[in-house]
Amino acid sequence: MTVAGKMRQYQVVGRKAATEDNANPEAYRMIIFAPNAVIAKSKFWYYMHQFRKMKKTTGEILDCVELVEKNSRIIKNYGIWLRYSSRSGTHNMYREYRDLTLTGAVSQLYNEMAGRHRTRPRSIQIIRTATLAASELKRPNGMQFAKRNVKFPLPHRVASAKRNVKALSDKTFTTNRPTTFLG
Amino acid sequence: MVFKRYVEVGRVVLINYGPDAGKLATIIDIVDQNKCLVDGPTNLTGVTRQVIPYGRIALTDLTVKISRNSRQKTLTAAWTEADIQAKWDASSWAKKLSSKKKRAALSDFGRFKVMVARKQKSSIISKKMAEISA
Numbered sequence: 314m315t316v317a318g319k320m321r322q323y324q325v326v327g328r329k330a331a332t333e334d335n336a337n338p339e340a341y342r343m344i345i346f347a348p349n350a351v352i353a354k355s356k357f358w359y360y361m362h363q364f365r366k367m368k369k370t371t372g373e374i375l376d377c378v379e380l381v382e383k384n385s386r387i388i389k390n391y392g393i394w395l396r397y398s399s400r401s402g403t404h405n406m407y408r409e410y411r412d413l414t415l416t417g418a419v420s421q422l423y424n425e426m427a428g429r430h431r432t433r434p435r436s437i438q439i440i441r442t443a444t445l446a447a448s449e450l451k452r453p454n455g456m457q458f459a460k461r462n463v464k465f466p467l468p469h470r471v472a473s474a475k476r477n478v479k480a481l482s483d484k485t486f487t488t489n490r491p492t493t494f495l496g
Numbered sequence: 497m498v499f500k501r502y503v504e505v506g507r508v509v510l511i512n513y514g515p516d517a518g519k520l521a522t523i524i525d526i527v528d529q530n531k532c533l534v535d536g537p538t539n540l541t542g543v544t545r546q547v548i549p550y551g552r553i554a555l556t557d558l559t560v561k562i563s564r565n566s567r568q569k570t571l572t573a574a575w576t577e578a579d580i581q582a583k584w585d586a587s588s589w590a591k592k593l594s595s596k597k598k599r600a601a602l603s604d605f606g607r608f609k610v611m612v613a614r615k616q617k618s619s620i621i622s623k624k625m626a627e628i629s630a
Binding site: 386387388411412413454455458461462463464465466467468470495 | 501503525529533554
């Protein structure tokens with residue numbers, strides 16, 4: 314799937330279509346991360362027919378509702394268990410992210426997996442997500458920011474060339490060497 | 497080189513890129529090495545609570561005594577107690593920013609007045625210099 318912009322979280326409920334000998338089939342509920350509801354429903358069937366004998370033609374989706382983060386004003390630590398296929402096999406992985414929302418952390422995950430492992434979103438399956446307390450974190454990067462009284466300087470400020478800034482100077486010629494430490 | 501300005505909870509920053517450019521804000525929490533959670537407070541500076549990357553902010557010398565994730569009420573109280581707005585306006589950084597703004601907004605007549613004032617200033621200085629060296 315294309316992951317343009319932020320991911321959203323959907324709760325999709327579906328079941329096999331009702332027949333005469335099975336008038337009330339069991340309904341299954343899945344939490345799906347997708348950019349929109351259409352892809353969410355499609356992913357629902359993708360997973361459902363891996364786990365159960367159910368597919369889009371023989372089933373029906375009862376409900377697809379977007380889940381919104383309860384408190385998007387505080388930073389939380391998220392642990393995400395995923396399964397992804399690389400060029401030489403498929404592996405399980407556990408990653409941690411700090412973000413305001415779970416969907417923000419999942420968006421970070423997809424971007425980071427693309428950057429670090431060249432995995433495309435189609436190769437990633439999210440198995441499980443959890444909100445963690447600072448004491449439950451396992452990866453050092455998040456742990457160092459989850460402490461109290463974190464404080465650090467910004468020693469190397471690089472002006473971004475993407476912002477029309479002529480690499481550290483707005484003049485073509487200058488008499489002093491550029492500096493990257495701004496106070 | 498000793499560091500004096502830190503990214504920390506309570507540090508007052510100037511946002512220098514984006515829709516809130518030119519406004520002050522305070523760091524209320526740190527997300528990771530690239531971004532932090534920042535709040536105006538909204539009623540004092542107009543910056544709403546949001547995540548902002550460090551590339552878009554400039555650290556100032558001012559800090560406010562707050563704890564992590566403080567609510568807007570406590571933040572506003574701490575700001576007014578520390579009188580941040582007055583301290584910022586008195587700093588040479590803020591004065592330079594405002595004079596740049598004023599200059600950019602001058603009309604042609606304003607620029608003419610500036611030119612005349614500069615000529616008067618330099619004539620006073622050169623007269624004094626002639627007195628001293630003579």
